[in-house]
Amino acid sequence: MRLRRQAGALAAPLAAALLLGACTGLPQPADPPAPASVAPAASAQPTPAIPAAPERASGWRTGLQPVRAAQHLVATAHPLASEVGLATLRAGGSAADAALAVQTVLGLVEPQSSGLGGGAFIVHVDAAGRVQTWDGRETAPAAALPDDLRWISTDDRRAPLPDVRASGRSIGVPGALRALEALHLQHGRLPWARAFDPAIGLAERGFPVPQRMADAIATHRAQLLRDPEAAALFLHADGSPRTAGSLLKNPAYAATLRTLAADGAGAFYRGPIADDIVAEVQRTQAGPAAPGPLTPGRMTVADLAGYRAVERAPVCSAYRQWEVCGMGPPSSGGIAVGQVLGLLAAAPPASPGPDAVHRLVEALRLAFADRNRYVADTDFVPLPGQGAATLLDPAYLHRRAALIQPDRSLGVAPAGRFDAVARGTHAGVEHGTSHVSIVDRWGNAVAMTTTVESSLGSWRVVRGFVLNNQLTDFSAQPADADGPVANRLAGGKRPRSSMAPTLVFDRASDGTRGALRAVTGSPGGAAIIAFVAQTLLALQEGRLDAQAANEMPRVGAFNTPATVLERDHPDGATLDALEAALRARGHRVVRMPMASGVATILRVPGGWQGGVDPRREGQALGD
Numbered sequence: 183m184r185l186r187r188q189a190g191a192l193a194a195p196l197a198a199a200l201l202l203g204a205c206t207g208l209p210q211p212a213d214p215p216a217p218a219s220v221a222p223a224a225s226a227q228p229t230p231a232i233p234a235a236p237e238r239a240s241g242w243r244t245g246l247q248p249v250r251a252a253q254h255l256v257a258t259a260h261p262l263a264s265e266v267g268l269a270t271l272r273a274g275g276s277a278a279d280a281a282l283a284v285q286t287v288l289g290l291v292e293p294q295s296s297g298l299g300g301g302a303f304i305v306h307v308d309a310a311g312r313v314q315t316w317d318g319r320e321t322a323p324a325a326a327l328p329d330d331l332r333w334i335s336t337d338d339r340r341a342p343l344p345d346v347r348a349s350g351r352s353i354g355v356p357g358a359l360r361a362l363e364a365l366h367l368q369h370g371r372l373p374w375a376r377a378f379d380p381a382i383g384l385a386e387r388g389f390p391v392p393q394r395m396a397d398a399i400a401t402h403r404a405q406l407l408r409d410p411e412a413a414a415l416f417l418h419a420d421g422s423p424r425t426a427g428s429l430l431k432n433p434a435y436a437a438t439l440r441t442l443a444a445d446g447a448g449a450f451y452r453g454p455i456a457d458d459i460v461a462e463v464q465r466t467q468a469g470p471a472a473p474g475p476l477t478p479g480r481m482t483v484a485d486l487a488g489y490r491a492v493e494r495a496p497v498c499s500a501y502r503q504w505e506v507c508g509m510g511p512p513s514s515g516g517i518a519v520g521q522v523l524g525l526l527a528a529a530p531p532a533s534p535g536p537d538a539v540h541r542l543v544e545a546l547r548l549a550f551a552d553r554n555r556y557v558a559d560t561d562f563v564p565l566p567g568q569g570a571a572t573l574l575d576p577a578y579l580h581r582r583a584a585l586i587q588p589d590r591s592l593g594v595a596p597a598g599r600f601d602a603v604a605r606g607t608h609a610g611v612e613h614g615t616s617h618v619s620i621v622d623r624w625g626n627a628v629a630m631t632t633t634v635e636s637s638l639g640s641w642r643v644v645r646g647f648v649l650n651n652q653l654t655d656f657s658a659q660p661a662d663a664d665g666p667v668a669n670r671l672a673g674g675k676r677p678r679s680s681m682a683p684t685l686v687f688d689r690a691s692d693g694t695r696g697a698l699r700a701v702t703g704s705p706g707g708a709a710i711i712a713f714v715a716q717t718l719l720a721l722q723e724g725r726l727d728a729q730a731a732n733e734m735p736r737v738g739a740f741n742t743p744a745t746v747l748e749r750d751h752p753d754g755a756t757l758d759a760l761e762a763a764l765r766a767r768g769h770r771v772v773r774m775p776m777a778s779g780v781a782t783i784l785r786v787p788g789g790w791q792g793g794v795d796p797r798r799e800g801q802a803l804g805d
């Protein structure tokens with residue numbers, strides 16, 4: 183899995199994607215993660231600091247080919263999850279059944295990225311073309327206070343201990359399971375319990391520790407030592423990290439899954455499992471292997487019992503011959519991706535090469551300016567005007583696109599002006615996320631991005647699953663010099679996300695929704711917006727296949743002074759030339775690893791084509 187493509191051996195389409203990408207006014211690309219979720223926004227920073235380092239790549243896998251399928255296809259971040267997804271589809275299951283089964287396996291073999299203790303956003307289309315989205319975002323406990331992420335109390339203004347990400351304050355009420363339950367209820371074809379069987383078997387028999395999981399364990403050994411259950415699962419008895427290839431069993435997880443299979447999702451949210459989650463969140467002392475105080479969170483059993491996945495209106499916008507549908511707030515993903523595409527469509531055509539990339543990162547700056555200022559949980563803070571439609575209005579985007587200079591970077595772009603009711607400035611850093619794309623033989627499709635926030639979440643394990651630290655996606659500062667921040671913490675509120683599970687449809691000549699064209703999404707924190715936009719641009723004109731689109735060199739911007747270019751991509755020469763060209767336009771270029779994890783399915787004549795990201799361990803499988 184840790185193969186490296188030889189420098190200079192980049193397939194021609196990759197360079198073409200980067201250098202030709204915007205020749206018709208469309209661009210591409212991506213961007214990296216934002217700063218520590220709890221750090222203040224970067225909009226006023228004088229240096230080209232980039233939020234934070236993205237999740238590591240696993241090395242570059244060479245020779246990945248697009249996978250062809252006639253009837254159904256699943257693309258996930260781990261081969262075992264994809265195998266279980268495919269087996270579910272073969273058994274006559276729907277995309278919803280496969281998504282549920284895949285998630286139970288990912289929580290076992292990719293616990294650093296997602297699981298029962300985290301949250302998820304799901305975008306689904308059925309055979310009739312009806313698009314639905316479910317918000318299974320983690321939620322702040324009812325008793326949360328606005329300053330909970332920055333200090334212990336008004337009397338003790340030290341940061342939560344041992345740090346906010348590892349403290350109980352970061353842990354939100356998990357939502358992934360409720361979202362999958364809602365999806366299964368409407369679109370499942372197989373019994374609920376059946377979806378749990380493969381993961382139960384794997385957890386009991388054991389599986390070889392994947393390289394990425396081993397890397398995450400080694401990186402976070404010190405944090406894992408604080409929780410005896412996490413240490414027992416991920417470390418040896420002497421405290422050394424479990425290594426890649428060694429057999430790992432997780433009987434506690436198998437037992438949890440058996441309970442959920444038999445008693446339903448409700449058994450997670452009330453009763454012994456819920457009690458144990460609350461006890462862990464409220465724990466005040468780390469374990470004996472790494473003793474020290476822990477600032478407890480305020481989650482109660484009532485918070486768990488009251489959790490609801492919310493079905494929300496999809497955010498859909500037209501882009502050239504497509505309709506692009508994604509997730510609305512509390513994710514900023516759907517709006518920001520739609521804005522980037524709309525800004526590029528409105529901007530004058532760029533010449534191939536650096537001009538196209540320049541336009542893309544400038545569009546990202548403009549989109550992030552609005553995202554950072556206006557987008558948060560709309561159950562608490564409304565969007566300006568008529569909501570997403572206002573931010574995606576072609577006339578508005580046309581005015582915004584006029585700010586893009588052909589030969590000079592904006593550096594930091596202003597947000598659009600509205601009679602806004604609230605604002606925010608925060609961008610978060612995130613490393614624990616996974617994307618799943620599935621199409622079934624019945625005409626349904628799922629795009630699900632699922633997360634525990636940091637790699638291995640809050641480094642705490644309850645009954646075999648990892649607890650998230652998603653509440654660090656809130657702004658730690660409830661207000662700044664300009665007033666209240668939209669994405670401030672509040673009881674019952676959901677932190678703003680960047681996750682962008684996306685479905686793309688052809689648009690009929692009368693503008694109505696046509697056939698499903700593509701399913702995509704990625705982990706990567708705030709960089710998700712760039713990764714997804716870049717993928718859509720690459721696919722837009724049929725230039726790249728579903729695999730090649732995922733292999734493009736990554737570029738991005740977060741509306742900080744920095745423009746980010748991928749480091750360690752096999753096509754370093756192309757990126758070096760691009761860096762020089764962008765610097766000539768005033769970009770303050772930062773090179774960094776950009777570990778996207780895009781999983782893409784594309785409709786092609788006779789069926790489907792699937793591709794995964796060479797930077798991670800995923801696999802596409804289909805028939």
Ligand code: GLU
Binds near residue numbers: 679
């Ligand atoms: N917590 C992030 C979000 O919801 C995703 C984390 C990641 O991509 O690693 O935007």
